[in-house]
Amino acid sequence: MKYLRPLITICGLLLVWSVVVSLTELPKFILPPPGLVFKTLIEKYDLIAEHALITAVEIVLGLLVGISFGMVSALLISAYRPVRQWVLPMLIASQAVPVFAIAPLLVIWMGYGLAPKVIVGALIIYFPVAVGFLDGLNRTDPAWLNLAALLQKSGSKSAVRNHYALYRYIKIPFALPSLASGIRVGTAIAPIGAIVGEWVGSSAGLGFLMLNSNARMQIDLVFASLMVLTFMALTLYYLVDHGLRWAMPWQPDQKIA
Amino acid sequence: MNSDSSSSPSPWEPSAVGAVNQAAPAVGVSLQLDRLSFDDTIILEDFGLSLPAGQITCLLGPSGVGKSSILKLLAGFIPLPAKSAITCDDGHGITNRASYMDQQDLLLPWASSLENVVIGARLRGEIPDLTRARKLLTEVGLQASSEALPNTLSGGMRQRVALARTLMDDSPIVLMDEPFSALDAITRFRLQDLAARLLKGKTVLLITHDPMEALRLGHVIHVMSGTPVSLSPPLRPEGALPRDPASDALKHHYSEIMANLALSEPAYA
Structure with missing residues (x-):
């Protein structure tokens, strides 16, 4: 079932x-029947696959960059109080600026290649990852923090070293489930970044293919590309979700859907 | 879930405690409190408690009377209020040589029993003494579960890991906040036996709301009751620990404790 x-x-x-x-x-040319869409999908398999591969690379790179920056920001904000005042406004601003508005600028600065798509993707993914992880880091069980503080008191090591150990052994592991939720959300919306990037200026990718076929009234090809994109997004989410659950076997099952 | 009895060949057999307790000299502790209040509500006023060196002191009282606050002050979880002091017999401080055990096991869910026992060393950036940790796990009857994650252990087993962690640093002072109250009766009974054996020679403050537990484990028993809260004179039941709760002498103390506890509650009807 x-x-x-x-x-x-x-x-x-x-x-x-x-x-x-x-x-x-x-x-x-307005709405093709599903049979025709599947026929196009099979006939233009090569063309679609070629563009899909580029989009897939953009999505995965955007995801990696967004997750890395999100994690680093959350750690900095949580661990060093002075950083919070500098980074937190940037974090929020990164979401207030509509990606549609900056995507054309990125294309002007960086050309029609991979870079602007990865950046647009990373911008979208960054926020849920950073916020999720930060939330987890700020909500360590106080009972555990008390116990850790008492355990550290008998040591002679420096405060910085204790701070590092507290993050390494307590705070980060406890925050991982929240980080995982952030990554799940980021993964689900990751394709948006790549497609937006391709729409505003590109020479390849599923977004480019869809825009082009749309202009030529090849709606069957638009639908075929859309199906491939959806399939890719679902596969990516499934893989990430399973990877995260595999990485945290102690965590009770926490499916979103 | 593993059952408590299947974990090892002879988990509850008495053994040489000297093997794991490296005989740090026992130290007496006393707390003198002027006033402790939260949000303008006075919890404790003009309160004194002393823990005799190398003995188990039980603090009994109904919920909400401030038992845990006393323990948290000693552990340093709550800052000490003005005109109050914690003093040790030997003149040194308390915080760097006290261990703490909570009602929750506070085990790290991603770490094995062994890693949970040595977490103190990890947090201090030291190289953990795994030999001692294994020895302690054997003492609490869990040598077969040293690689198991907490969610595969029963409640009693988890609390035994927590006990091993509490003993790992060999602190002369041990603070325990209702450590066995979340367990079923028989598991609690066995853990009390285990604790009595492993805590020998340490200065222990055991917070509990169970008079039976206090009578089994306490060299000295204080009852906290009344408004404002006061401490009953120390009760020192005779006999070696853990005591037999069914003996006649304990029955007599039991009614005395119950009478003391009842002071804080208005009679029903």
């Missing part, structure tokens, strides 16, 4: 789609 349910949902949607197309007799 676990695997059957999504299958039923997909078949149901395809059925509704077919019925709508046959009842309304819409021309195929």
Whole structure:
């Protein structure tokens, strides 16, 4: 049933789609029937795969950059009080600025290549990761902090060393489930960054392909690309979700969906 | 969940405590408190408590009477209020040689029993003494579970790991806040036996709300009751620890303690 349910949902949607197309007799450049979309998907397999690979690389790189920066920011904000006043406003500003508005600038500065897409993706992913991790770091169980403080008192090591050990052995591990939630959210929205980046200026990628086919009224190709993109996004989420759960076996099962 | 009895061949057998307790000299501690208040509510006023060296002092009292506050002051979790003092017989401070055990086991869920026992050394950036940690796990009957994660252990086993962690640094002073109260009766009973054996020679403050536990484990028993809170004169039941709760002598003390406890509560109806 676990695997059957999504299958039923997909078949149901395809059925509704077919019925709508046959009842309304819409021309195929407005809404193509699912059969035609699948035919295009198979016929233009090479073309779609070529562009999909580029988009996939953009998404994964954006994800890696966004997660790294998010984690580093959260650690800095949590561990060093003075940093908070400097970094926190930037963190919030990174979300207040609409990515659609800065994406064209990035294209002007960096060209039509990979870099602006990765940056747009990273900008989107950065926020949930940083906020999730920071939240986890700030909410270590006080009982544990008390115990850790008492255990550290009998040591002769420096305050900096104790601070480091507290993060290494207590605070970071306790914050990992929150970080994982942030990464899950980031992964789910990661494709948006790559596609936005491709829309405002690119020479390759699924976003580019969709924009181009749209302009040429090749709606079947738009739909085929969209399906591949959705499939990629779901696969990525599934992989990340399983990876995170595998990495934290002590954590009680915490599915979002 | 593993059962408590299947973990080792002879988990509860008495053994040489000297093997794990490296005989740090016992030290008496006394607390003199002028006034402790939270948000303008006075919890304790003009309060004194002394813990005799090398003995288990039980502090009994109903919930909310301020027992835990006293322990938290001694542990340094609450800053000491003005005109109050914690003094040790030998003139040194308390905080760098006190261990603490809570009602929750406070085990790190991602770390094995062994790693949980040596967490103090890890937090101090020292190289942990794994031999001593294994010896302590054997003492509490968990040598077979040294690599197990806490969520695979029963409540009693987890609390035994916590006890091993508490003993790991061999502090002369041990502060325990209702350490066995979350356990079922039989597990609690066995853990009390274990604690009595392993805490020998240490200066212990044991907070509890269970008169039986105090009678089994306390060299000295104080009851906290009344408003304002006062400390009963020390009760020193005779007999070696852990005492037999069914003996006649203890029955007599039991009613005395219950009478003292009842002072803080208005009679029902």
